[in-house]
Amino acid sequence: MTAPPSATARHQPGRARKHAAVAPPGRLDRLRGNPWLTLVSVALGVIMVGLDGTVVSIANPFIARDLDAGLQSLQWVTNSYLLALAVLLIVGGKLGDRFGRKKIFLVGVAGFALTSLLVGLSGSIGEVIAWRAMQGVFGALLMPNTLALLRSVFPAEKLNSAIGIWSASSAISIAAGPIIGGLLVENVSWESVFYLNIPVGVIALAVGMAVVRESRNEEPGQRFDPAGLVLLSGGLFALVFGVVKAQSWGWGSMNTIGFLGGAVVLLVLFVLAELRVAQPLLPMSLFRDRSVALGSALVLVNFFAMFGVLFFLTLYLQNVHGYSAVATGVRLLPLTVVFMFGSPIAASLTTRFGPRVPIGVGMFVMSLALFWMTTLGTDTSYMRLWPSLLAIGVGIAFVSVASAEAIVGNAPLELSGVAGGLQSTAMQLGGAIGTSVLGSVLAARVEGVLFDKTVNAGAPPEVAAGVGEAAEAVTQGLAPVPAGASPQIADAVTAGAHAAFMSGLHVALLVGGIVALLGALAAPLIRASGRPSEATPAFAV
Numbered sequence: 311m312t313a314p315p316s317a318t319a320r321h322q323p324g325r326a327r328k329h330a331a332v333a334p335p336g337r338l339d340r341l342r343g344n345p346w347l348t349l350v351s352v353a354l355g356v357i358m359v360g361l362d363g364t365v366v367s368i369a370n371p372f373i374a375r376d377l378d379a380g381l382q383s384l385q386w387v388t389n390s391y392l393l394a395l396a397v398l399l400i401v402g403g404k405l406g407d408r409f410g411r412k413k414i415f416l417v418g419v420a421g422f423a424l425t426s427l428l429v430g431l432s433g434s435i436g437e438v439i440a441w442r443a444m445q446g447v448f449g450a451l452l453m454p455n456t457l458a459l460l461r462s463v464f465p466a467e468k469l470n471s472a473i474g475i476w477s478a479s480s481a482i483s484i485a486a487g488p489i490i491g492g493l494l495v496e497n498v499s500w501e502s503v504f505y506l507n508i509p510v511g512v513i514a515l516a517v518g519m520a521v522v523r524e525s526r527n528e529e530p531g532q533r534f535d536p537a538g539l540v541l542l543s544g545g546l547f548a549l550v551f552g553v554v555k556a557q558s559w560g561w562g563s564m565n566t567i568g569f570l571g572g573a574v575v576l577l578v579l580f581v582l583a584e585l586r587v588a589q590p591l592l593p594m595s596l597f598r599d600r601s602v603a604l605g606s607a608l609v610l611v612n613f614f615a616m617f618g619v620l621f622f623l624t625l626y627l628q629n630v631h632g633y634s635a636v637a638t639g640v641r642l643l644p645l646t647v648v649f650m651f652g653s654p655i656a657a658s659l660t661t662r663f664g665p666r667v668p669i670g671v672g673m674f675v676m677s678l679a680l681f682w683m684t685t686l687g688t689d690t691s692y693m694r695l696w697p698s699l700l701a702i703g704v705g706i707a708f709v710s711v712a713s714a715e716a717i718v719g720n721a722p723l724e725l726s727g728v729a730g731g732l733q734s735t736a737m738q739l740g741g742a743i744g745t746s747v748l749g750s751v752l753a754a755r756v757e758g759v760l761f762d763k764t765v766n767a768g769a770p771p772e773v774a775a776g777v778g779e780a781a782e783a784v785t786q787g788l789a790p791v792p793a794g795a796s797p798q799i800a801d802a803v804t805a806g807a808h809a810a811f812m813s814g815l816h817v818a819l820l821v822g823g824i825v826a827l828l829g830a831l832a833a834p835l836i837r838a839s840g841r842p843s844e845a846t847p848a849f850a851v
Contacts, residue, residue: 364487423511488639
């Protein structure tokens with residue numbers, strides 16, 4: 311009779327070692343590398359970042375009140391995060407390719423949760439801004455490696471479905487953020503909206519450590535590219551900083567021209583340097599693939615139109631219609647819910663037709679929605695607005711999912727982290743440029759028509775002239791009613807200011823719609839991915 315393994319192990323160590331070598335893997339080992347569990351882990355990371363992005367806008371007024379922060383400081387609560395994120399996304403993807411995508415992703419998750427805690431514990435606006443910048447750093451490690459990890463474990467025929475769920479998880483956080491954030495800041499504290507990231511981060515970290523399989527670029531002799539890192543980071547910083555500050559400096563100011571000109575110089579030097587190094591930070595060969603280059607451009611165009619418009623649409627709902635933060639979040643649900651449920655549909659369409667069809671359809675539908683919204687007025691019923699929000703949700707879902715196929719799907723597997731960073735960078739740059747450019751368009755229009763609109767509404771010319779000095783408030787949908795004004799004057803100023811804001815909003819919507827339409831016309835040039843069969847993971851899904 312054969313002795314039990316424990317007895318055999320005591321008396322025959324060599325045989326015990328043999329037995330251990332062929333023992334079946336434990337349950338945890340069987341789970342590691344499972345594509346769907348990997349998707350759960352990266353989706354939790356995406357949700358954490360998405361929640362943070364949406365709740366900050368809700369928390370800002372409360373941060374300003376508690377920490378005695380001015381408007382410029384409050385803007386940097388958002389801009390410091392945006393700058394760090396946009397500058398380092400490609401670097402984060404490269405680090406994942408080089409040192410391990412799981413490792414860099416989990417560092418990003420842990421760091422994002424920790425800095426969320428530190429934002430909540432801050433005692434001054436300076437500390438909030440500093441820790442928000444660090445959140446951007448860790449977000450840049452986290453986000454590009456989510457898509458790279460999915461690419462490494464899902465077979466080609468199911469990758470688009472995974473990306474659809476990945477995109478839907480972002481929509482869930484965007485939909486829930488304003489509502490949850492509004493309830494927390496109104497009933498608990500502004501700090502609590504940042505603490506919300508901690509349990510999500512802990513769960514994402516635990517699941518990721520247990521089930522995600524490590525992947526990296528296995529080519530021998532890998533080296534980092536310090537010159538490329540400095541030039542790319544410097545160029546993107548100058549670009550984003552210049553665009554963000556252009557609204558306050560003016561697009562023709564020497565400061566704006568200096569930063570934007572410096573960005574062009576640094577980015578040109580970056581391209582020249584990358585063409586000369588053996589192992590570049592961002593291989594220029596990626597852009598030889600038309601679909602990668604065009605997909606990146608269309609992502610930027612899409613988020614230019616979307617972020618630029620949605621920023622001012624939120625002001626329209628809150629300041630013109632007078633809805634609270636929670637009520638505004640509820641009224642934006644048609645957009646976010648369609649984004650959530652439209653992402654899997656977009657994945658199916660991308661699998662069947664390739665990325666060109668959903669990108670073209672999505673951008674065309676978005677352009678129609680933006681053109682339709684130029685008919686909105688100060689007293690327009692919500693019933694005329696929500697169909698446009700549905701259409702924008704369709705556009706976001708289709709472009710977000712299909713662009714991942716166009717960019718990450720067409721990149722070599724060993725560069726999937728860099729490709730993920732490229733897509734995320736295009737999204738962030740599009741949002742930053744769109745908000746600033748369309749904001750400038752709106753502001754210029756408001757300043758041009760404010761006096762006439764206020765006089766036509768019944769305000770005396772001297773009152774209208776005073777309102778014109780507060781044009782910055784009007785660009786946010788506010789009505790700068792003079793102190794001590796009679797009810798009739800107050801009503802006239804309010805009507806004139808809102809009419810001027812709507813005129814500016816209509817021009818911004820028109821520009822956004824034209825940009826989206828041009829993107830739709832370019833979409834047919836994209837082709838489906840050419841993923842080689844050897845890139846398909848062996849794990850059965």
